[in-house]
Amino acid sequence: xxxxxxxxSEQGFEEAFREWGRRPARMPAHxxxxxxxxxxxxxxxxxxxxxxxxxAAIVFAVAGAWLLWQQALPDSRPPSMEITQPALxxxxxxxxxxxxxxxxxxxxxxx
Amino acid sequence: xxxxxxxxxxxxxLSGVSDELVGLVASAQEGSPEAFRLLVDGCxxxxxxxxxxxxxxxxAEDLVQEGLIAAWRAMKSLRNPEGFxxxxxxxxxxxxxxxxxxxxxFLPMDSIPERSSLGNAEEQLGIWQLLSRLAPRQxxxxxxxxxxxxxxxxxxxxxxxxxxxxxxxxxRAKDRLAQLLDGRGL
Numbered sequence: 680x681x682x683x684x685x686x687x688s689e690q691g692f693e694e695a696f697r698e699w700g701r702r703p704a705r706m707p708a709h710x711x712x713x714x715x716x717x718x719x720x721x722x723x724x725x726x727x728x729x730x731x732x733x734x735a736a737i738v739f740a741v742a743g744a745w746l747l748w749q750q751a752l753p754d755s756r757p758p759s760m761e762i763t764q765p766a767l768x769x770x771x772x773x774x775x776x777x778x779x780x781x782x783x784x785x786x787x788x789x790x
Numbered sequence: 791x792x793x794x795x796x797x798x799x800x801x802x803x804l805s806g807v808s809d810e811l812v813g814l815v816a817s818a819q820e821g822s823p824e825a826f827r828l829l830v831d832g833c834x835x836x837x838x839x840x841x842x843x844x845x846x847x848x849x850a851e852d853l854v855q856e857g858l859i860a861a862w863r864a865m866k867s868l869r870n871p872e873g874f875x876x877x878x879x880x881x882x883x884x885x886x887x888x889x890x891x892x893x894x895x896f897l898p899m900d901s902i903p904e905r906s907s908l909g910n911a912e913e914q915l916g917i918w919q920l921l922s923r924l925a926p927r928q929x930x931x932x933x934x935x936x937x938x939x940x941x942x943x944x945x946x947x948x949x950x951x952x953x954x955x956x957x958x959x960x961x962r963a964k965d966r967l968a969q970l971l972d973g974r975g976l
Binding site for chain 2: 688689701704705706711713714715716719
């Protein structure tokens with residue numbers, strides 16, 4: 680292809696490209712803008728509901744986990760809080776086998 | 791004298807347009823969907839034209855819609871309201887780039903015409919088939935130069951690149967087009 684032909688070809692392309700590129704959009708601007716504006720409303724509302732739902736789910740999950748954890752926890756309270764400890768004599772030793780089972784050892788002298 | 795009056799009218803008209811744009815951008819930044827709708831009205835056609843030259847007819851309008859919704863969410867980050875047009879064009883351009891990179895890998899072989907069939911290339915291939923042989927940035931630069939008639943600095947602002955890059959992209963695009971039109975580049 681000669682330089683002149685090349686130049687003509689490029690000019691032809693530019694003209695065709697200009698014509699092709701300037702075609703109007705398939706969707707008119709006023710319809711597109713309305714459609715986009717309606718999506719903006721949805722998008723503003725959706726996250727708000729989503730955030731509320733997510734926050735509520737987190738609160739329930741944390742509360743549930745805390746309750747389960749409390750139930751599963753071994754009783755760490757001191758036995759004295761479960762059963763009133765009687766006043767012991769000096770020769771009595773008290774052992775707690777568990778929170779409900781006291782064992783008293785009474786030390787006596789053989790004489 | 792007449793020219794002076796004409797220039798004054800033009801300046802006041804442009805300044806009015808600019809004031810209106812600034813007002814709409816400010817309202818949109820405060821959360822007014824109606825103001826944003828009017829902004830979309832003003833830029834829709836231009837953005838679709840740009841998008842169409844980068845990704846083709848089928849996806850252009852969807853991408854512009856996505857880009858405009860992204861722009862709405864990012865409105866507060868726009869510092870210079872007068873630069874709204876270039877700012878929103880950059881958002882759409884970046885989306886188009888991502889999409890164009892995505893489907894470049896899957897370009898079907900039968901969409902590439904055989905070299906022997908080339909006669910008057912621009913007629914036989916069609917504009918889009920020629921454009922699709924260029925890099926997406928080259929398509930965008932060529933579009934803004936030829937279709938929109940923008941200057942290098944305006945193109946640089948709209949695409950978020952340097953003016954020197956604009957010139958480089960345009961030169962490469964024209965070289966590649968010359969090859970394609972000559973039937974050597976396929």
